[in-house]
Amino acid sequence: MKRKLVSIVLTCLFLVIAAGCSGKSVGSSENGKKTLVLAAYGGSYEQKMKENLIPKFEEEHNVKVTYITGSSVDTLSKLQAQKGNPQIDVAFLDDGPQAQAKTFGLLAPLKEKLVPNLENLYDIAKDKDNIGVGFGIISTGLAYNKDVFEQNGWDPITSWNDLADAKFKGKIVLPSIANTYGVHTLLMTAIANGGSVENIDPGFEKMKEIAYNTVTFDKTADVSNYFLQGQAVASSWGSSRVYTLQDSGFPIEFVTPDEGAPALMATVSVVKGAPNEELAQKFVNFVLDEEAQKLFAASLFDGPVNKHVELEEEIANKVVYGEDEIEKLVKVDWELVNTKREEWTERANKEIEISH
Numbered sequence: 001m002k003r004k005l006v007s008i009v010l011t012c013l014f015l016v017i018a019a020g021c022s023g024k025s026v027g028s029s030e031n032g033k034k035t036l037v038l039a040a041y042g043g044s045y046e047q048k049m050k051e052n053l054i055p056k057f058e059e060e061h062n063v064k065v066t067y068i069t070g071s072s073v074d075t076l077s078k079l080q081a082q083k084g085n086p087q088i089d090v091a092f093l094d095d096g097p098q099a100q101a102k103t104f105g106l107l108a109p110l111k112e113k114l115v116p117n118l119e120n121l122y123d124i125a126k127d128k129d130n131i132g133v134g135f136g137i138i139s140t141g142l143a144y145n146k147d148v149f150e151q152n153g154w155d156p157i158t159s160w161n162d163l164a165d166a167k168f169k170g171k172i173v174l175p176s177i178a179n180t181y182g183v184h185t186l187l188m189t190a191i192a193n194g195g196s197v198e199n200i201d202p203g204f205e206k207m208k209e210i211a212y213n214t215v216t217f218d219k220t221a222d223v224s225n226y227f228l229q230g231q232a233v234a235s236s237w238g239s240s241r242v243y244t245l246q247d248s249g250f251p252i253e254f255v256t257p258d259e260g261a262p263a264l265m266a267t268v269s270v271v272k273g274a275p276n277e278e279l280a281q282k283f284v285n286f287v288l289d290e291e292a293q294k295l296f297a298a299s300l301f302d303g304p305v306n307k308h309v310e311l312e313e314e315i316a317n318k319v320v321y322g323e324d325e326i327e328k329l330v331k332v333d334w335e336l337v338n339t340k341r342e343e344w345t346e347r348a349n350k351e352i353e354i355s356h
Contacts, residue, residue: 035064036279039078040092041266042069043222044244048299057286063279071221072097073178079106079271086271089280094180095134095265096341099334102131108272114281117288117306124326125265125305132269135287136240136302137320139261139329140184143242144234145227146251157234160185160192160257164209173232174210176217177348183337184262185236186344188330192259197336200344207352217353227252238264243301243318263320263329266302297321 040046046069054065070078072094079091079101093101101107110130112118118126118133125134142157149156154167163172175181189210190196190203215231224245226232239261242254268287270280286292293304297311303320304311311321320326 033062033064034276034279035066036090036276036283037066037068037088038090038092038283039068039070039075039088040090041071043224044241044300045092048295052295052299053287053292057283060286061279061282071179071219073219076101076106080104084273086273086275088271089274089276090283091269091271093132093267093269095267095332096180096183096334096337098132098267098269100338101269102127102129103338106272107131108270108274108277110270110284111281114278115285115288117285120308121288121305122307122323122326124263124331132267133284133288134265134305135268135293136266136296136300137305137326137329138238138240138264138266138302139256139320140181140188140236140238140264141242141261142234142255142257143227143237143252144255145232146253148233156253157255158258160188160236160259161206163213163234163236164206166213168213168234170213170215171233172210172213172215173223173226173235174214174217175221175223175236176219176353177345178219179221180264181221181236181238182217182348183341183344184264184332186348187332187337188236188257188259188262191330192257197333197340200340204347204351207348211352239318239320240301247301260328260330262332263326 040049046067050067054067058065068088075091075093076097078088082088083106091101110118110133118130121133124137127133144157174185177183177186186200186203186207187197189206190200193202193206195202218226222241223232223235223237224241227245227250239254242252246252268284270277270284274280288306290306290309293306293309294311296302297304297309297319298315301319311319320329
């Protein structure tokens with residue numbers, strides 16, 4: 001009897017270990033449904049996708065979607081840590097980190113048979129190797145609290161250099177060099193002062209001036225709380241984030257500076273070796289559908305990349321919409337920028353952000 005009991009215990013233990021080693025927690029079935037794992041932006045993105053897009057995809061494909069929240073930098077770190085044993089199927093990344101993920105060999109090519117919407121996109125959204133794709137166009141510009149400016153009799157900001165104005169001492173929050181908005185800010189302050197990607201020094205010099213006015217350099221890519229709590233009256237920020245906050249009733253305004261605004265492409269990619277690659281490919285196609293593109297534009301103020309999307313005027317005025325608007329944006333060469341990014345980050349941490 002005792003031997004029989006020991007045998008049963010050992011058998012159960014073996015089955016538990018086998019199940020744990022089988023990897024079925026990755027892309028496992030839940031109530032007979034496959035599980036698709038997304039790593040994507042938090043905040044309003046997560047809210048709107050969970051409210052509208054994800055339930056529709058789950059119903060159409062009889063699957064369960066798991067949502068892992070994180071910034072682009074967070075998601076890139078997860079992909080690197082899981083290389084060789086990925087637990088994420090689909091990754092949402094800003095174009096800069098997405099270019100890094102591609103270079104690191106973390107992403108899979110898109111299959112045109114499974115992603116037929118690729119042929120409906122503006123060229124700016126496409127990757128020459130079909131490694132991921134843009135799903136929303138955003139511009140990085142300046143944001144300011146309209147009420148505070150009017151109360152103080154201040155003119156609206158119109159230039160990247162305006163952030164260095166002494167009257168903003170202790171009233172500015174800026175994105176850190178750690179995220180895409182921060183890289184854009186450095187690059188545009190360089191351009192505004194005669195520099196470029198190849199000559200970034202003018203940007204660093206101007207950023208040192210702006211740093212005197214800055215309360216903090218935020219690493220989350222979401223500075224809304226600083227505006228809501230009155231800690232910031234101006235910032236460098238993305239158009240979609242600004243209009244989302246404005247849509248809530250907050251008196252924030254978005255400005256395309258005189259020197260221009262860089263394009264930020266929100267991308268979606270299939271992870272290399274994804275547990276549910278075919279399903280992941282279908283999700284990418286789903287995100288590029290006209291219906292989903294309209295939702296991103298109407299609720300998150302991402303400019304549509306699908307050429308067939310038609311928007312109502314109220315929404316069209318708040319997003320990058322159509323080839324003419326796309327052409328006005330400053331295009332960032334991320335392959336080049338990413339070769340310099342580590343150097344810029346180290347320098348920014350020492351010269352600009354260290355006191356914050």
